[in-house]
Structure formats: structure tokens, C-alpha cells
Amino acid sequence: MSPWNRFKKSACTSMMVGKHASTDGSTFISRNEDRVKAIEPKRFLVQPAVKDRHATYVSAYNQLTVPLPADGMRYTSTPSVDQTQGPNEEDGFNEAGVGESATESVYANPKVLAYDPYVKNGLAEDSLTTLVLPYIHSAREGVEYLGRLITKYGAAEGNGIQFIDQNEVWYMEIATGHYWVAVRIPDDCYAVAANQIAIEDIDFGDDKNFAWADGIRLFVKNNHLNPDDERWNFRHIFGTNTKQDHHYNTPRVWFAQRYLSPSLTEDQTPESADMPFIRKPDHKISVEDIQYVLKSHYNETPYDPLGSGTPEQRRRYRSIALSRTAQSHILQARNDSYGGAQCIQWVEFGVPTFCAYVPFFANVNDTDASYREFPAKMDLSSAYWLNEALASVVESHYAEFAKDNLNYQNELQAWARRKIKAIDDQVGMLEGQRLTSYLTSQNHDIAKHFNDRARQHLFDLLTKGAELSKLTFKMDPNL
Numbered sequence: 520m521s522p523w524n525r526f527k528k529s530a531c532t533s534m535m536v537g538k539h540a541s542t543d544g545s546t547f548i549s550r551n552e553d554r555v556k557a558i559e560p561k562r563f564l565v566q567p568a569v570k571d572r573h574a575t576y577v578s579a580y581n582q583l584t585v586p587l588p589a590d591g592m593r594y595t596s597t598p599s600v601d602q603t604q605g606p607n608e609e610d611g612f613n614e615a616g617v618g619e620s621a622t623e624s625v626y627a628n629p630k631v632l633a634y635d636p637y638v639k640n641g642l643a644e645d646s647l648t649t650l651v652l653p654y655i656h657s658a659r660e661g662v663e664y665l666g667r668l669i670t671k672y673g674a675a676e677g678n679g680i681q682f683i684d685q686n687e688v689w690y691m692e693i694a695t696g697h698y699w700v701a702v703r704i705p706d707d708c709y710a711v712a713a714n715q716i717a718i719e720d721i722d723f724g725d726d727k728n729f730a731w732a733d734g735i736r737l738f739v740k741n742n743h744l745n746p747d748d749e750r751w752n753f754r755h756i757f758g759t760n761t762k763q764d765h766h767y768n769t770p771r772v773w774f775a776q777r778y779l780s781p782s783l784t785e786d787q788t789p790e791s792a793d794m795p796f797i798r799k800p801d802h803k804i805s806v807e808d809i810q811y812v813l814k815s816h817y818n819e820t821p822y823d824p825l826g827s828g829t830p831e832q833r834r835r836y837r838s839i840a841l842s843r844t845a846q847s848h849i850l851q852a853r854n855d856s857y858g859g860a861q862c863i864q865w866v867e868f869g870v871p872t873f874c875a876y877v878p879f880f881a882n883v884n885d886t887d888a889s890y891r892e893f894p895a896k897m898d899l900s901s902a903y904w905l906n907e908a909l910a911s912v913v914e915s916h917y918a919e920f921a922k923d924n925l926n927y928q929n930e931l932q933a934w935a936r937r938k939i940k941a942i943d944d945q946v947g948m949l950e951g952q953r954l955t956s957y958l959t960s961q962n963h964d965i966a967k968h969f970n971d972r973a974r975q976h977l978f979d980l981l982t983k984g985a986e987l988s989k990l991t992f993k994m995d996p997n998l
Contacts, residue, residue, distance in 0.1 A: 532713050532771050532839045533623045534812055535681055535688045537706040538854075542803040546688050548681040549809050549849040550620045551839060551871060552597075552609055559845035560600035560903055561609075563866050563890035565883060566653070568593040568614065580605035580645040581675055585668070591653030595864055595881050597846050600893045605645025608652075610848045612862045612881035615656045616684060618850040621647035623679030625716045627694040627757050634742045635695035638673030642693075647680060658682035658689045662701040662730050665691065670733065673697055679712050685852045685861060691730075692718050694757040698738060701730040702797075709779060709804060710797045711812070713771040713839075716758030717796040721751050754796075765790040770822070770836035775812045779804065789822070789836055806849060806865065806876075807932060813847050814871045815839045825872075825917055840871040842910070847871045859954045860946045863939070866890070869906025873913040873924055875931040877902075877969045878939055880958040887966035899974055902966065909977045916987055920980050927976045931969060938965060 536547040552561075569591045576585045579602060592615060596608035610620040622644045642650070642665075650668060655661045661682035674693045682689045691701035694716060702718050704710050705728075710717070721729050723736065739745050744756050770789035777784050779800045787794055816838035821828035824838060840847075849865035862881035867874055868890075879886070889902040897904045913924045942961050949957055 530714050530767075531623050532711070532813065533620065533679060533681060533690075534709065534711050534775065534809055535683075535690060535704045536709045536804050536809065537688055537704050538686065539706040540709050540800055540804055542805045544854050545806075546683050546685065546852045547804075547806070547809060547849060548618060548620050548683045548688060549813060549847075549865075550610065550623065550681070551813050551841070551847045552845045553841050553843050554845045555843060557842055558907065559843070560893055561597050561846040561868065562600055562893055562903070563597050563879070563886050564595065565885055566594050566596055566608075567884075569653075576646070576650060578605050578640075578643070578646050579603055581640045581643055583640050583642060583646055583672060583675070585646075585650055585672065587650075588654055593884070594652045595879075595883075595886075596648060596652070597848065597866065599845075605643070606649050607645045608648035609846070610850060610864075611648065611652055612850060612852075612864055613652050613655070614882065616852060616862050616881075617652070617655050617657060617661065618681075618683040618852060618862065618864075618881075619648055619652045619655075619661055620681040620848065620850060621651070621678065623681075623712050624714055625677040625679050625692055625694070625712075626714070626759055627677050627716065628759050631695050631698075631742075631744055631757050634744075635697055635738065637675050637677075638696045639675060641673035641675040641696065642668055643675040644678060647678065655682075658684045658687045659703075659730075662689050662691050666699065666701075666730065666732060669693060669697060669699060674699075677716070679717070683850055683852050685854060689730075690718065692716055692753070692757075694753075698732045698735045698757070700732070700735070700753050703728040704797060708797045708799050711772050711775040712796070713768045715764050715768040716754050717772075718753045719755075719796055721753055723751070760792050765792065766835065767837045769794065770817070771839050774815060774817055774820075774839065778812060778815075779808065806851060809849050810865075810871075810876055810932070813839060813849070813867075816872060825914075842870050842914075844869075844871055847876070849876060857943065858946065859950060860943060860958060867906075868903045870910035870914070873910040873928075874906040875928050875969060875973070876935075877965060878935045879962045879965065880942070882955055883959040883962055884955055885959050887963050889966055889970055899977075900970075902970060905970060905973050905977070909973055909980075912977060912980050912984070916980075916984055919983070919987060923980065923983075924976070927972070931972055934968065935965075938968075 533550040594613040595611035599607040688704040693699040821832040847867040865876040
């Protein structure tokens with residue numbers, strides 16, 4: 520399968536944060552799941568634990584066939600409503616407090632693919648959460664577990680996968696049919712990936728912070744693939760550096776680094792071809808900072824599609840937030856002091872620029888019906904449809920609605936912080952099923968509050984919009 524076939528389906532932006540780079544010691548992974556269609560419905564579910572199972576997984580997308588382990592942990596996920604192209608569960612936490620986000624589509628160059636092409640019925644995006652997340656107990660184990668699957672079944676496409684636990688964040692890039700590398704994001708750093716192979720130099724003497732496919736050095740050496748004399752740079756060997764990269768991929772990394780590390784990026788431009796993957800931030804990163812990046816569209820630059828640049832400038836670069844974002848997520852793993860309430864999955868449906876991230880505790884056994892169920896036609900009882908409708912209305916009169924919409928988002932984020940603190944104050948004496956049941960009930964309350972506020976905001980904007988019609992005329996007040 521050509522790597523560009525998959526490009527037509529999915530293209531994302533990912534951001535990772537180490538625990539010493541965040542304001543509260545949390546680790547973070549996050550991603551905008553971007554698709555081609557404007558309407559790509561998603562759900563938020565809890566998949567139950569299984570025991571003594573005898574089953575085989577068969578991908579509806581490419582018929583990958585894998586015998587499933589007998590036992591698997593409960594986990595959250597955001598699968599596609601349409602399962603004809605596979606589950607595409609994308610992201611979630613399991614009951615061990617380990618999270619995964621799969622995947623960031625990446626593309627290898629023709630030279631490496633000539634010697635190790637993709638495997639037609641190998642591992643692809645549709646399967647990578649389903650086949651890994653229920654079975655891993657640390658971020659590092661996620662890399663190792665997936666690496667063994669690639670060795671056995673091969674890869675159908677290039678992908679970047681994020682793994683998280685309380686202590687570590689790992690990013691893994693599958694470049695060709697059988698070759699991959701992974702890097703541990705340093706605790707005091709962050710990293711941003713945007714549809715381009717990002718991992719740079721690999722230290723093969725440091726297996727605590729790097730991992731790689733067996734035989735990868737010999738593969739590169741035997742096929743004369745390394746363009747550098749003194750370095751083993753995965754991006755240089757396996758990646759691309761094209762005009763499309765400079766307009767579709769690198770500008771997104773530039774904007775995120777410009778926001779988080781302005782002192783380090785003065786010489787970078789949107790088309791800089793060799794920006795570092797891993798960066799130290801100028802300030803500690805909060806969940807609001809991650810949201811800002813994922814919601815962004817070259818804000819306050821000439822390249823903002825919603826801004827005042829020339830038509831050519833506003834169309835020049837692909838922004839991070841898109842109308843084609845099926846869902847966005849931020850997975851936050853807090854430290855041990857939070858016990859079974861440590862993991863929060865921030866879920867966003869609709870266009871990220873205009874909609875709120877909803878904080879759901881991951882140690883739960885159910886999700887709210889507004890996220891779990893999906894009516895085929897637009898229905899404002901559905902979180903997905905509600906946020907799609909809200910985004911459409913905000914963008915229709917962006918200049919008039921932007922301030923009200925920003926106030927709405929800020930208000931909900933402040934409420935989310937207060938709610939999380941209130942729940943944290945109550946969970947100290949709870950454990951086991953009592954804690955899971957309590958967090959499940961609180962998630963229902965959180966969903967209700969966010970849905971109620973979204974509907975009210977939508978109705979307020981529709982009312983305000985009645986005054987903005989072009990079908991109007993100055994009227995004599997006496998008529």
C-alpha cells in the first residue's frame with residue numbers, strides 16, 4: 520500500500536510533556552485526530568476487562584489477523600462510529616494507569632521503503648490501540664509490546680505512537696514494514712510531532728532512553744542508507760524533506776515551539792527543515808498550554824486562516840486545529856498522591872478552536888450516554904453533534920462571536936479545575952470498586968455540566984446571530 524493512500528484518511532498533530540516540564544508534575548500525551556471528512560463521528564467508551572477469552576482479532580480495514588491474549592485490562596477509548604474501516608480506538612488509559620495515543624501518521628522516504636516496503640495486512644492505525652493498550656503495564660512496555668507485534672506481523676503504514684505512565688513518556692515511530700525506533704521524552708522537555716518522522720539521533724548505548732527494532736543498524740549499513748558520516752539520525756535516514764513537508768508539517772511544529780520556547784526559536788521559520796524534535800520550554804507547561812497549541816491556527820500571525828493576512832498568506836500553511844478534526848484528546852497522568860484518580864482523559868469533540876476539553880477520570884466502568892451513544896442524524900443530546908453544531912455557528916460569524924466563545928471556553932476550563940479539585944478532596948478514603956463507581960458518577964456530572972453549557976452557549980449565539988442577517992434594511996421606527 521502506498522504511504523500516500525493513508526495520507527488521504529488521517530493526518531494529526533501530537534504533543535508530549537515530561538513530568539518536570541509540567542506545572543504540577545503530571546506527564547502528558549495529546550493529539551488532534553484529523554481526518555479528511557468534515558463529519559467523522561466518534562464515541563467515548565469504556566471497554567471491559569476480559570478473562571479466559573479465546574478469540575482472534577481480524578481487522579476490517581486490511582484483514583490483519585492476530586490471536587488475542589486470554590486476559591486483558593479494562594480501558595477507555597474513542598472509537599469511530601463507522602467500524603467498516605476497523606475500530607480506530609485511537610487513545611485511552613487502561614486500569615494500570617498506562618495511556619496510549621495511536622497514531623500520528625508519518626512517511627518514510629522511497630529509498631528505505633525500497634528495501635523494506637509496508638506489509639499489506641500488517642499493523643495499521645485502526646488496530647494499534649485495540650491490540651496493545653489492554654495488555655501493557657508501563658509506557659516502556661507499550662513500546663516493547665508493539666515492537667514484538669511489528670516483528671511478527673509487519674506494519675502496513677508509517678505511524679507515530681505515544682505511550683504514557685506516571686513517570687515516563689515514550690514516542691515510537693514506525694517508518695517501514697519492520698523498522699522502528701522510540702525515544703523517552705526527557706522529564707524536563709516537551710516534543711511536538713506533525714506528520715513527519717521526527718526522532719533524531721539514536722544512542723544505541725543507552726537502552727534506558729532509546730529503543731529500536733532488531734537489525735535496524737545492519738539494515739541501514741547493508742543498504743548504504745545513512746547520509747551522515749558521524750551521526751545515526753533516524754529522521755535523516757528514514758524521513759522526508761519535501762515542499763509538502765514545509766507547507767503541511769513543519770509550520771505546525773514551528774508554531775508550537777515558538778509559543779513554548781520563544782528564547783530558543785528566534786532563528787526558526789515556518790519552513791525550517793531541521794527543527795529539533797525535543798525542546799525545553801521557557802516556562803512550565805499547563806494543561807491550558809497544551810489546549811492552546813491543539814486549538815491553534817497560527818494565532819496572531821499573518822498565516823491565520825481566520826486572521827487579517829492576505830488571501831495567499833492565510834492559505835499558505837496547514838494549521839494545527841482543523842474543521843476536519845474528528846476528536847482531540849489530552850491524556851494526563853498525575854503522581855502517586857492521587858491514587859486511583861491519577862489519570863484524566865481530556866476529551867474534545869468538534870473543532871478544537873471553538874469547543875471545550877472535558878476532563879473525564881479514566882478509572883471508570885462506563886461513560887455518559889451523550890458520549891457513548893450516537894444518533895445518525897444531528898441531535899443536540901449527543902456530545903459529538905452538539906459540539907459540531909456549536910463550532911459551525913461560531914465560525915459562521917467569527918468576528919462577532921469569537922470573544923463570547925473564548926469567554927465560554929475559559930469559564931468551563933476554570934470550572935473543570937474546581938471540579939477536579941473537589942473530586943480529589945473526596946477520593947482519599949475510597950478505593951477499589953467504590954472509587955471506580957464514585958468517579959463514574961462524577962464523570963456523568965461533568966458531562967452534564969459541559970453539555971448544558973454548550974447548549975446554552977449555542978442558543979445565545981443563535982439569538983445574537985439573528986441581528987446579523989444581511990437580509991435587513993434600516994426601518995422607520997414608526998412603521
